[in-house]
Amino acid sequence: MAITLSAVTVLDALFWVVSLVLVVAGASKLTDPAPVAATLSALRRPSGSTAHPAGPGSGVGLARSVGALEVLVGLAALTVGGPLVAFAVAAAYAAFAVVVVVARSRGLESCGCFGVASAPPSWVHVAVNVVSAAVAVAAAVAGPVPASDGLSALGGPDAVVVGCLVLLATALVVVIDTTVADVVEAARLVRSQADDDPTPSPERPSEVLTP
Secondary structure, three states: OOOOHHHOOHHHHHHHHHHHHHHHHHHHHHHOOHHHHHHHHHHHOOOOOOOOOOOHHHHHHHHHHHHHHHHHHHHHHHHOOOHHHHHHHHHHHHHHHHHHHHHHHHOOOOOOOOHHHOOOOOHHHHHHHHHHHHHHHHHHHHOOOOHHHHHHHHOHHHHHHHHHHHHHHHHHHHHHHHHHHHHHHHHHHHHHHHHHOOOOOOOOOOOOOOO
């Protein structure tokens, strides 16, 4: 089907963003697999257990495999498109949302999403993953235009502007998933510690009543 200017919609651009975020997350796992390896290793242990189910090498290998799969799915979405690839993107984000919920319930220190820049698992990650999955499902139903075809159809300044906006939005999502999630979780911990502080507030001295 020929690509026209009207075929490149906001939904297409949003789908490119979530696909590119998937590539960035996968690449971070390939270059720095240790955080996600530790997270996956902890998730494979029974709740409350401290024993490792396998050696660290297998955890790193699994982490890199997950990262490679993310990169492949994200690149396929950007270059090939199609409903099946879009549903694969949606499935990836849905799986990540479940992993974050479980990791948070286990009290893990890192989600492992973006390598060394990963933040503790939080509801920010869950929200981003759910919204990203919803975008991918909507794109699958509508029939996503691959970024390579869409930008070629736009051509010239329009392609440059849209491409820059997609890159900017991708960077914003990464910042939300790392820095913002870290700040939100740190603030939550501070509030939790303040609520759990057993130190009693100083009592006012009793007033002396004079006749």
